[in-house]
Amino acid sequence: MIGSTPGGSVDGYSRLVGPYFAKHVGAKVILQNRPGGGSVAAFNYVYSKAKPNGLSLAFPIGSTQVLSKITGRAGVNYKVEDMSWIGVVAPTSNTLTAYKKRFKTIEDVKRAGRVRWGLTRPGGNSHFIGITLSKVLGIDVQFVPGYSESSSVRQALLSGEVDVAAYPATLFLSGTKEGLVMPLITMGDNRHPAAPDTPTLQEVIKKIPSPFDTWIEIARVGWFLVSSPGLSEDRRQFLSLALKKAVHDPEMLKKAQKHQFLIGYLEPGKAKEIARKMLEMPASEKKELRQLLKLQGKP
Amino acid sequence: MKQTLSAAIGLFFLAITQVGSSQDMDLSKARAYFKGKTITG
Numbered sequence: 001m002i003g004s005t006p007g008g009s010v011d012g013y014s015r016l017v018g019p020y021f022a023k024h025v026g027a028k029v030i031l032q033n034r035p036g037g038g039s040v041a042a043f044n045y046v047y048s049k050a051k052p053n054g055l056s057l058a059f060p061i062g063s064t065q066v067l068s069k070i071t072g073r074a075g076v077n078y079k080v081e082d083m084s085w086i087g088v089v090a091p092t093s094n095t096l097t098a099y100k101k102r103f104k105t106i107e108d109v110k111r112a113g114r115v116r117w118g119l120t121r122p123g124g125n126s127h128f129i130g131i132t133l134s135k136v137l138g139i140d141v142q143f144v145p146g147y148s149e150s151s152s153v154r155q156a157l158l159s160g161e162v163d164v165a166a167y168p169a170t171l172f173l174s175g176t177k178e179g180l181v182m183p184l185i186t187m188g189d190n191r192h193p194a195a196p197d198t199p200t201l202q203e204v205i206k207k208i209p210s211p212f213d214t215w216i217e218i219a220r221v222g223w224f225l226v227s228s229p230g231l232s233e234d235r236r237q238f239l240s241l242a243l244k245k246a247v248h249d250p251e252m253l254k255k256a257q258k259h260q261f262l263i264g265y266l267e268p269g270k271a272k273e274i275a276r277k278m279l280e281m282p283a284s285e286k287k288e289l290r291q292l293l294k295l296q297g298k299p
Numbered sequence: 300m301k302q303t304l305s306a307a308i309g310l311f312f313l314a315i316t317q318v319g320s321s322q323d324m325d326l327s328k329a330r331a332y333f334k335g336k337t338i339t340g
Contacts, residue, residue: 238329
C-alpha cells in the first residue's frame, strides 16, 4: 500500500523499485495507492487488517508514522515498533530550496528575518523537517501550510509566493534549470549529484545540538517497507534481502540515475533503532514537539 | 558529468549500505512460498 496519491515522491519511488522487488521475490507486485492521514490509512490496514503472511506491505514515509504516534494523531491504531520491518528505501535527500530572486545562500536566508516556508499538511513530515531545519540553522520562519501536495509547494516557490521549502531533491531541483530556485542545503549523507555545489547539512553544522540530532536522524529516514506484525522471520528476511537486491539492481540504478532519483537501502534494524530513539524521547521533548507541530491555516 | 553522477551515487551507497546477516537463515522455504504469489504493496 502506498500511503499517498499517485504522482508524489513516495509513489514515484514505489513505481521505480516495485518491479525489481517483484523480480527478486519471484512474485507479482500490485501497487495500490491508499492515501489518507499522511499514510496512516495504509499503515493501519497493514497493521490490523492484513494477514501476517507477507503478501500485504505498506510503504509510508517513516518519520510521519513515528510523528503520528508522538503527537497522538486521531485514527492511529498501530505500534510502529511491532510491525515486521522489511527495510527502508531511499533515505531522503530533502533539500532546503529557496526562491532564487531572493536568496542565493543560507546566510542570505538567515539575514532576511522572517521567511515564508511552504508546506503541505501541518503536522506532517514536511512540517517536521521545516521545524527541525529552521531550529538547527537558526532561521526565523513563518510556515505557510495547506498546499495540496509537494508539487503545489514547488509551484508556490517558483512563483515567489513562498520563499523557501524543503522537499525531496528530485522533485525540486528541476526548477534550478530555469534559474528560478536555489538549492541551499541537502539533508543527504552526500551532496546530491544534480546539485554538486550545494552543501550537506553536516558540512554546514558540524555538531547538531540535542535534541535536534535525533530529530534530524528520523527526518532523514526515507520510506519504511513494512509488513503486518507476526510475519515469520524467514519470510521477513527473505523480503528484506529481495528489497536490498532490488535497490542495488543495475538496471534499476540506471533508471534511477536517468530520472535523478537518489536511492539507497537502510537495514531494517538500523531504521527501527532510529524510530525507537525518537519514540522514547523524554516526555518534555515530546510535549515541545507536539506544540511546534500544532499549526493551522491555509495559504 | 555522467562520471560525476555515477561517483556520487556510488559514494551514497557506500555511505548508507550495511551488510546484514540475512544469509544466515535458511530462506528456501520462504522463497518457495512467495514464488508466483501476488503481493500488494
